[in-house]
Amino acid sequence: MAASCVRTVGSFLGKCMTCSSTINTVATQVLLSRQVCVSSALCRKNLAAAGPEKFTLEYIQKQVEEYEIGKRHLANMMGEDPENFTQEDIDRSITYLFPSGLFEKTARPLMKHPDEIFPKQRAVQWGADGRPFHFLFYTGKQSYYSLMHDLYGKILKIEKHQDHLRAKGLFSQDAQLISLGPSRWLTKEELELLLVETISTHDYDRFIKLMEHMLVMPYSSTEEEFVQRYRRLLEAQSLKQLVPLLEKDENGMAFSTAEGRRKTSDSSVILRDCGSGHITVNGQDYLQYFPVLQDREQLMFPLQFMGVLGRFNLECKVSGGGRSSQAGALRLAISRALLSFLSEGDGEAMRQAGLLTPDPRVRERKKPGQEGARRKFTWKKR
Amino acid sequence: VLSFVCRVFLVRWSRYNPYYLEPEVSKEAYSRPATELSAEEKEQRELKTLRPIKAATSGVSSSVFDDPVISKFINMMMEHGNKVLAREIMTQTLENIKKKQVEKYHKASEGEREAIECNPYTIFHQALENCKPVVGLASIQKGGKYYQVPIPLTDNRRRFLAMKWIITECRDNKHRRTHMYEKLSQELLVAFGKEGNVMKKKYELHKMAEANRAYAHYRWW
Secondary structure (H helix, E strand, O other): HHHHHHHHHHHHHHHHHHOOOOHHHHHHHHHOOOOOOOOOOHHOOOOHHHHHOOOHHHHHHHHHHHHHHHHHHHHHHHHOOOOOOHHHHHHHHHHHOOOOOOOOOHHHOOOOOHHHHOOOOOOEEEHHHHHEOOOOOOOOOOOHHHHHHHHHHHHHHHHHHHHHHHHHHOOOOOOOOOOOOOOEEEEEEHHHHOOOOOOOHHHHHHHHHHHHHHOOOOOOOOHHHHHHHOOOOOOOHHHHHOOOOOOOOOOOOOOEEEEEEEOOOEEEEEEEOOOOOOOOOOEEEHHHHHHOHHHHHHHHHHHHHHHOOOOOOOEEEEEEEOOHHHHHHHHHHHHHHHOOOOHHHHHHHHHOOOOOOOOOOOOOOOOOOOOOOOOOOOOOOO | OOOOOOOOOOEEEEOOOOOOOOOOOHHHHHHHHHOOHHHHHHHHHHHHOOEOOOOOOOOOOOOOOOOHHHHHHHHHHOOOOHHHHHHHHHHHHHHHHHHHHHHHHHOHHHHOOOOOOOHHHHHHHHHHHHHHHEEEEEEEEOEEEEEEEEEEOHHHHHHHHHHHHHHHHHHHHHOOOOOOHHHHHHHHHHHOOOHHHHHHHHHHHHHHHHHHHHHHHHOOO
């Protein structure tokens, strides 16, 4: 504290020196020449206030050149063709040369193109005379506001077109609406990446509202290409399902195997396509293993849903957990095994009935300072 | 126009991402051909193909014997997670109702026989329907005082109140030596005939709501 005071006194006197140079020069010289001890707290830069690290264009270009040369060296090292060395080959070689036991995938050594590593930054926005290039530079979020400006311009254009048609008498309400496939709007993060600047949730909501407003207007199909730029396709969920293989045993009978998990239970099921409906669980009859009706209902659920109750033989193995979670694990395994015997439409129906999703609910841990996972200790006033 | 709509009811602490949709368990929903559906239902179907679906819980199945209302009642009766016992009580209740009604049926004369309902499920549903209140009361603070303001109730809330009243009435106001299934069957049969303590409670709630009608404008939602 005293040290900082000394520093400030020195600087104050230094300013005074410029205005009154002749007053007590000897004394001030003595004061100024005294060793100024400054605490390290003053020297430490405010790192957070500087913002993300800025990389110059030349630096990134240099990194790109180094990357290209490094790619060729790596190809030579691995004995492969330097010309056709793809990113997958690079990843493979890096995992081979630098094997890492770290669990966190992002902490492992990687070699990627600098464009993917360094965040996108904007080039300098103003010319040599200090005058900015973009007319909306002083708004602070020039890309966002220019986008909104363009969008509103397009809306006005569509309205003008509508007025033209109304004047001619050719206007109809439901004509030429934009047809979007199964798609979603860009998320806020994706929009930020596109615009290379940060926007707030309020800005993002306004953007989406304006887009929706434009979509609803008739004769908006002229701007379809513009709208599609801000949409991402959604793929059907059923494509992500892994269907187990349909095998044939010695007698020519088709069977399939699948596994299922629920809480701490693991199960594996072999579904055989015979005419009878025998079910064995861990060597015992299912009536003996599951005395409770609810568990047997859960076993039968996928078979009853598809209407194939008497057709299959089930050989089940289950371990761990309690009776309800074992039944749940078996149900998941049976549904998965059944997929290989059914068509795609049936598989999709099973997925929509909730039979193919593994249940993520597990026991919540007990927290310190509380009696259970949620229950707090009895609150005593004193 | 298919647009990306967030799930409105974001459940706190749900293990599922709010992007997941609820499963549809009944077989009939999937057997309807595409021509019968309205535009909304078509959109719903399209949405279902694109979004992941939650797993079905262990209490539901697609069997004909599975009734969502009865499952909800069983869960409400359950104590300390003892689903086996709660389900046992429910089955015994339904059996008991059937026995009593069949007894009544055999004792009745020819003309009265058609009026007697023997299906315990219809009796249960009708009794529950009779017990559901139409308006509820909410405690709203205005000017330092708390007023009981009549408010509309959602369907879920009405069903919950009816079930809760039936269960508490059976637990508290009956003779302690009778079994729960006996108490429940008595209560349900009486509610089916629009009499009994639960009906009285419902009518009292309605009367209170009618009496406090003047404060209805205190509700702001």
